[in-house]
Amino acid sequence: MRTSFMKVLVLCLTITLLVPAMSFAKAEYTLKFGHLANEENVWHKAAVKFAELVAEKSDGRIEVKVYPNEQLGKEMELIDGIRMGTVDMTITGESMQNWAPKAGLMGAPYAIRNADHLAKIAGGEIGKEIEEEIIEKIGLRPVGWFGRGPRNLTSNREIKHPDDLKGMILRVPNVPLFVAVWEALGAKPTPMAFSEVFTSLQQGTIEGQENPYALIKSAGFYEVQKYCNLTEHVISWIYVVLGEKKFQSMPEDLQQVILEAGQEMQEYEHQLFQEAEKNLAKELQDLGMTFVEVDKAAFQKKAEAAVLDALTPEQKDLYMRIQEVK
Template identity: 60%
Template structure:
């Protein structure tokens, strides 16, 4: 037997052994549960379903993703807690992660990102990688993709055009310390509240206003209880598709690669829907009787800037200043 033949047979045997080992490892069927707060019409939900379809295709149906919209698997913070304990697999989350990882506050800095392009530059660049690393380390969840969000707008019972109009306004904010601080500095009376409680609270007058991107304003039917959308554009931001680090560590290297590839495809899919979706949502809300009010954004931004800088931790303040300096 020649050396070449011997070598060929040894390589073939090694490859066969690897295939058997890999086959045994990859034979495991996995179901990932992905819960989020949006409804079935929201593009985050559509992107989540797309992620599941792509991951199933990449693993020949071996890894399945069950998507639970409308907080049916739990509220955002509850899901994050579950992911840290290993009782939940995936969710869509963003600045709420700053309760564990201070740099997550950078996802949604009031009046920091003036365009989608500037936001992308931060999210996909060096700063974005630093944010993701800290979230993995401090929060125990792993960002695997990010979705763009339309600017957050303020809905209210009356038109708001300048900061002074906010004085005494009772409004809901998510459980994000920076949001609370900034709206207080602008003169409002913000209170943290779970998203699922907002509609009823607006309906019964417990609060007079709330702020969210148009997509969530539409999907939550807030137009039924408020007819003013004030175009504050106060937060341009992104949000992460995340997986529990405990779940991630149980996956084989090949499965981790499949998850990341499916997430990449879901991110591209979501971005493709994004711009057209924002235009369609506004038309739909206008048809339902909502009035869109233009506001003095420069006045809001000027008053908010000091509150943002004083409201963030010393740890991230230099990065915040760098982001403000990137504005075009």
């Protein structure tokens, strides 16, 4: 009896010692995932979800460490870091056109009509074509895509038609295509650092700006702009990417884990994003902004020539193919 008791005791102690060791065994792969969003952003929440999914599906063989708030560097620095092997993952979009020209269409004005059109492009054959070029020319593998909030024009007078823009001094990012498009629409675009926009609006140096709801709210533009004109002139998407060398260094079963977790992360983000956009619209209206419906067809028609002029022949062909998708 005593011998049996001792055997059971030894067995229990052995299991007790082994389980923590197994639970905290070092992962075979550790992925450093850096991005620019803060902890409240849906991108970060989706990145954390991805880390959880990967750990679960790989039984701890892969660990994903997420670093928000540009902790590992800005977007272009992270892309360079992945290519050099110092970082493994990030979230990026049309900035990749420096290497993969087709990626430039991800942020082109009036390329995408609405959320349904976006899903057909990013989730369809054209999206796959862009992804393949990103893998081939940059060495980054997209594992999921996120929607981005449409860019809308804010102002202190209603803008329903391009004719209403005449002479309006409008802040735009320092992107030549944006400057060309807003000039074609009749405004006076003024490139300016984002950090200077609130004060310039407050002082009347500029009369309007354009950004997604999230930035309109977080920057407090509702305090100095009365109208949010629903131009939705840029509806775009962005990729979560993993270094292709790192991906190919993994056995096939772990590659499948990454791809499956990427798709689940994508679906999770899409749900969060749609809810966040609805909430932001209501919050901005509650804060005093008046939402204005605009003649989108008139805006697109007037902007199209400027967009096409700015594109390479290859990009122009892709732009027209995007337009043809119904």
